[in-house]
Amino acid sequence: MFRRLLTFDEAKQIISNHSPKKPLGAEEVPLLKACTRVLAEDAIATLDIPPFDRSTVDGYAVKSRETFGAEENKPIKLKICGTVAAGESPKITVDRGEAAEIVTGAPIPTGADAVVMLEAAERRNGELHVYSAVVKDENVMKAGADIKEGETVLTKGVCLTSREIGVLAAIGMAKVKVYALPRVAVLSTGAEVTEHGRRLPAGKIYDINAYSLNAAVQESGGVPVYFGVFPDDLGTMKQVLVKALASSDMVITSGGVSVGPKDVMPKALDSLGKPGVIVSGVAIKPGKPVTVASVDGKLIFSLPGHPTSALLIFHLLVRPIVECLAGKKARKVLEVEAVSSARMFSAKGRRTFTMVRLKRDKSNKLMAEPVATGASGAITTLARADGFVEIAENQRFIDAGEEVTVQLFKKIDH
Amino acid sequence: MFRRLLTFDEAKQIISNHSPKKPLGAEEVPLLKACTRVLAEDAIATLDIPPFDRSTVDGYAVKSRETFGAEENKPIKLKICGTVAAGESPKITVDRGEAAEIVTGAPIPTGADAVVMLEAAERRNGELHVYSAVVKDENVMKAGADIKEGETVLTKGVCLTSREIGVLAAIGMAKVKVYALPRVAVLSTGAEVTEHGRRLPAGKIYDINAYSLNAAVQESGGVPVYFGVFPDDLGTMKQVLVKALASSDMVITSGGVSVGPKDVMPKALDSLGKPGVIVSGVAIKPGKPVTVASVDGKLIFSLPGHPTSALLIFHLLVRPIVECLAGKKARKVLEVEAVSSARMFSAKGRRTFTMVRLKRDKSNKLMAEPVATGASGAITTLARADGFVEIAENQRFIDAGEEVTVQLFKKIDH
Numbered sequence: 135m136f137r138r139l140l141t142f143d144e145a146k147q148i149i150s151n152h153s154p155k156k157p158l159g160a161e162e163v164p165l166l167k168a169c170t171r172v173l174a175e176d177a178i179a180t181l182d183i184p185p186f187d188r189s190t191v192d193g194y195a196v197k198s199r200e201t202f203g204a205e206e207n208k209p210i211k212l213k214i215c216g217t218v219a220a221g222e223s224p225k226i227t228v229d230r231g232e233a234a235e236i237v238t239g240a241p242i243p244t245g246a247d248a249v250v251m252l253e254a255a256e257r258r259n260g261e262l263h264v265y266s267a268v269v270k271d272e273n274v275m276k277a278g279a280d281i282k283e284g285e286t287v288l289t290k291g292v293c294l295t296s297r298e299i300g301v302l303a304a305i306g307m308a309k310v311k312v313y314a315l316p317r318v319a320v321l322s323t324g325a326e327v328t329e330h331g332r333r334l335p336a337g338k339i340y341d342i343n344a345y346s347l348n349a350a351v352q353e354s355g356g357v358p359v360y361f362g363v364f365p366d367d368l369g370t371m372k373q374v375l376v377k378a379l380a381s382s383d384m385v386i387t388s389g390g391v392s393v394g395p396k397d398v399m400p401k402a403l404d405s406l407g408k409p410g411v412i413v414s415g416v417a418i419k420p421g422k423p424v425t426v427a428s429v430d431g432k433l434i435f436s437l438p439g440h441p442t443s444a445l446l447i448f449h450l451l452v453r454p455i456v457e458c459l460a461g462k463k464a465r466k467v468l469e470v471e472a473v474s475s476a477r478m479f480s481a482k483g484r485r486t487f488t489m490v491r492l493k494r495d496k497s498n499k500l501m502a503e504p505v506a507t508g509a510s511g512a513i514t515t516l517a518r519a520d521g522f523v524e525i526a527e528n529q530r531f532i533d534a535g536e537e538v539t540v541q542l543f544k545k546i547d548h
Numbered sequence: 549m550f551r552r553l554l555t556f557d558e559a560k561q562i563i564s565n566h567s568p569k570k571p572l573g574a575e576e577v578p579l580l581k582a583c584t585r586v587l588a589e590d591a592i593a594t595l596d597i598p599p600f601d602r603s604t605v606d607g608y609a610v611k612s613r614e615t616f617g618a619e620e621n622k623p624i625k626l627k628i629c630g631t632v633a634a635g636e637s638p639k640i641t642v643d644r645g646e647a648a649e650i651v652t653g654a655p656i657p658t659g660a661d662a663v664v665m666l667e668a669a670e671r672r673n674g675e676l677h678v679y680s681a682v683v684k685d686e687n688v689m690k691a692g693a694d695i696k697e698g699e700t701v702l703t704k705g706v707c708l709t710s711r712e713i714g715v716l717a718a719i720g721m722a723k724v725k726v727y728a729l730p731r732v733a734v735l736s737t738g739a740e741v742t743e744h745g746r747r748l749p750a751g752k753i754y755d756i757n758a759y760s761l762n763a764a765v766q767e768s769g770g771v772p773v774y775f776g777v778f779p780d781d782l783g784t785m786k787q788v789l790v791k792a793l794a795s796s797d798m799v800i801t802s803g804g805v806s807v808g809p810k811d812v813m814p815k816a817l818d819s820l821g822k823p824g825v826i827v828s829g830v831a832i833k834p835g836k837p838v839t840v841a842s843v844d845g846k847l848i849f850s851l852p853g854h855p856t857s858a859l860l861i862f863h864l865l866v867r868p869i870v871e872c873l874a875g876k877k878a879r880k881v882l883e884v885e886a887v888s889s890a891r892m893f894s895a896k897g898r899r900t901f902t903m904v905r906l907k908r909d910k911s912n913k914l915m916a917e918p919v920a921t922g923a924s925g926a927i928t929t930l931a932r933a934d935g936f937v938e939i940a941e942n943q944r945f946i947d948a949g950e951e952v953t954v955q956l957f958k959k960i961d962h
Contacts, residue, residue: 165744166774169763183927185748221739223750239740239853241751280927288931296767297930297957300760300855304753304927308744325635326653330579330722334599336637337655339718346714349583353710360580439653441714513597513694513718516711517702543711 139417141527142450142485145426148412149451152428157313157461158383164309165302168294170355171312172461177288179305182278187242189218191273194233194255194262195246201267209256209263218243233262242274249273281305291463313461318351319378320344321361323371323399324389324439329363342441342513343388347448351386354453355460366390371402379406379432383459386452389439399436403427406434417527419481421447442515446487446522449543468542470521472502478532480525488532489519490540502540519543553831555941556864556899559840562826563865566842571727571875572797578723579716582708584769585726586875591702593719596692601656603632605687608647608669608676609660615681623670623677632657647676656688663687695719705877727875732765733792734758735775737785737813738803738853743777756855756927757802761862765800768867769874780804785816793820793846797873800866803853813850817841820848831941833895835861856929860901860936863957882956884935886916892946894939902946903933904954916954933957 140148160174189195196212204210212233216226220239228234228245236242236249247270254266281287287301294302294312302310322344328334329341341363351358359382364374366389378385390399404410406429413426420443425436435452437444454464472492480486490502505519521542525532532538554562574588603609610626618624626647630640634653642648642659650656650663661684668680695701701715708716708726716724736758742748743755755777765772773796778788780803792799804813818824820843827840834857839850849866851858868878886906894900904916919933935956939946946952 165759166762166772169766181748184753186751219739221741221751239738239753275926287928294763295957296760296763296859297933299763300756300859301927301931303744303756303759304855306744306748306754324653325633327635330717330720334595334720337600337635339598339653340720342714342717345579345717346710348580349708349710349713352583358580441718445710445714512689513715514701517715519711543709 139415142418145413145416149426152412153455158316158459159314160311161314162309162311168310171294173290173292174311174313176286176290179281179283179285179287182283183281183304184275186277188275189236189240189249190275191251192237193249193251195228195236195243195249196233198248198268198270201264204264204267206265209265212262214262316356316459317359317382318356319359319361319382319385320347321387322363323366325365327363343444346445347386350448354456356456366398368398371398372405385434388437388444400425417484419484419486470540472500472540474532474534474536474538475501475503476534478504480529483527485527486525487522489522491518492520502538553829556832559827559830563840566826567869572730572873573728574725575728576723576725582724585708587704587706588725588727590700590704591716593695593697593699593701596697597695597718598689600691602689603650603654603663604689605665606651607663607665609650609656609663610647612662612682612684615678618678618681620679623679626676628676730770730873731773731796732770733773733775733796733799734761735801736777736803737780739779741777757858760859761800764862768870770870780812782812785812799848802851802858814839831898833898833900884954886914886954888946888948888950888952889915889917890948892918894943897941899941900939901936903936905932906934916952
């Protein structure tokens with residue numbers, strides 16, 4: 135029976151329909167370990183920041199009104215009644231005619247309402263000469279001026295970088311509730327695929343995809359669970375998939391989904407639970423054989439064996455799901471505009487993704503140069519492509535010299 | 549004695565002169581753990597990829613010359629001499645008049661030099677009818693076509709992402725030599741600063757900087773070693789700095805470097821070894837009091853206590869050194885062009901860094917909006933600023949409506 139292949143957009147919709155709509159769960163981690171994690175609940179301040187009126191300069195705490203009229207050659211004279219150090223609760227009170235020595239960050243003592251900067255005063259014969267007036271609250275940061283008790287300082291769903299970690303530290307959070315990291319089982323199939331660590335037997339090749347996909351899971355904010363390489367035998371495959379599903383939140387396999395006589399993956403995928411296979415091939419190039427199953431609420435992605443195709447499909451279809459499970463906001467893929475350096479043909483009727491390498495031409499214009507993704511260059515393409523250009527189903531080609539949008543594989547900061 | 553403050557560029561040069569010029573060392577890690585690490589030696593292929601001539605399609609391995617002249621209605625007839633499966637060393641030879649069944653990825657058997665695709669042939673009464681000619685090497689990927697034995701597949705200094713991991717997996721590397729991660733001790737000082745996990749005593753504030761800098765070290769590719777909070781007492785400070793230097797490759801402190809009476813940090817820094825303090829204040833705003841010491845080849849950065857200033861100085865002066873120690877290539881800070889939404893004043897004669905938040909205006913133009921960094925908003929600024937705008941020493945201000953370059957704090961992919 136002939137069935138039309140799903141379009142790229144249809145496949146994405148079906149996968150989205152079957153994927154959990156929210157993060158998997160939350161856990162508490164020490165703030166020191168929370169960098170890169172995603173906040174699972176709003177962070178609410180349980181204290182004012184600063185917790186008390188504090189001096190923002192080194193100087194003298196005074197009653198501001200008493201400094202009115204102070205001038206360079208007509209100083210106001212005050213009695214120094216004591217000192218307030220940072221970190222202490224002031225034991226002194228500033229009464230009429232008095233000033234207290236104070237340092238940056240120290241609490242304003244009772245009776246004072248402003249701070250005269252060190253440079254604007256002078257000690258003379260045990261007295262303080264103030265040469266410049268201050269107004270109420272001058273050089274004082276009021277309690278709660280930065281953050282008020284009860285204020286929401288960060289909202290759920292924020293990815294914690296050094297800056298947000300600083301904010302949480304300020305409000306005294308030693309632990310923080312973050313979304314659990316999704317566990318993603320990764321395995322390779324194929325009789326020719328061999329695990330690392332031993333000499334390569336004749337006719338075999340080393341496993342690539344379990345390694346690159348393992349890293350890709352990490353890059354997407356998941357925890358990869360490396361399962362290794364398995365022969366594409368129906369019994370073995372069913373067994374390992376059951377085990378992978380039991381120990382992980384999602385499973386990624388590669389190889390074994392094309393039309394060859396030994397491809398048992400689709401059968402295995404349909405034998406594990408309901409609803410089974412939900413996507414069986416997509417009208418895209420490369421990656422047409424990609425198969426997706428949903429088993430008791432968990433997704434299994436069977437990617438093609440070709441390493442660049444596998445990683446591309448991960449990028450297009452799997453990464454958004456891993457990120458969603460991790461509680462990350464849907465992010466826009468990093469894009470740059472460039473000029474096509476050669477004609478890029480599409481596979482008519484299929485959404486085509488052409489791997490490109492970015493270069494600058496002589497006039498420093500950013501050029502997108504297609505990189506071979508065919509049979510030859512399967513591996514080296516991986517290292518050479520910076521991203522890909524998308525060509526619509528109804529477009530025949532993109533011509534040399536046309537403006538194109540390149541979706542980047544590489545994070546820009548490496 | 550009055551000494552002119554170092555300019556920003558002078559300070560960077562002095563720090564660079566005293567910092568190690570190369571990564572700290574190398575270590576071997578399993579390829580599965582190598583993502584985000586930096587390659588410490590060129591990766592050279594010890595085998596051809598593919599290791600053998602392989603079929604790129606499912607079909608029949610033939611002597612190409614024997615298919616010449618085959619047409620839709622005038623097929624060439626061949627005898628099927630056997631089957632080559634993927635992953636096996638072919639036991640059969642294709643002799644004259646013969647064809648061998650073969651799957652994608654399987655080795656081309658001796659005697660054959662091309663593969664007829666499944667769709668271009670048909671089995672009839674035990675014979676193979678070939679309807680379309682193939683030329684030599686058609687549908688065959690030759691041994692070494694992708695990577696040749698002895699070829700350098702990746703060069704030292706490359707940061708390993710999923711793509712590079714795939715390339716290393718292809719050549720069978722189970723372990724990979726990467727640069728060691730620099731260990732960076734992080735500690736806070738100040739009598740008012742309190743460690744987390746207990747109720748805040750009067751006059752105290754929770755530590756912020758050890759947490760945000762701990763995360764910033766991680767973001768720069770270092771391993772933070774959290775030391776905690778210490779009173780700024782000369783004896784204690786010397787002791788903890790000696791311990792921090794002994795256990796780490798670099799030390800970052802914050803607080804205790806302004807001109808207050810209790811600031812013992814500069815004295816402590818100058819007492820530890822040669823040459824001691826190399827930068828004592830820089831003509832920048834914020835962050836003027838930043839102090840840097842070099843002790844027996846290791847750097848100690850004493851950052852200001854103000855959280856936003858501390859993180860900014862980390863970004864400007866410390867991060868490049870951590871990245872260099874980690875073997876990362878000097879990276880250009882991520883920048884975007886925007887339009888200033890308000891006049892930004894400089895501290896004349898000092899390189900000024902104005903924190904800004906990015907927004908789109910009604911016409912979707914990207915605007916850089918200055919964020920207060922003064923005494924008030926010390927913490928919230930951290931969460932609100934997306935980056936900063938640099939104003940040169942000899943520039944009085946940047947006017948509203950001017951084009952500015954915003955250097956981003958945030959990675960774009962979160």
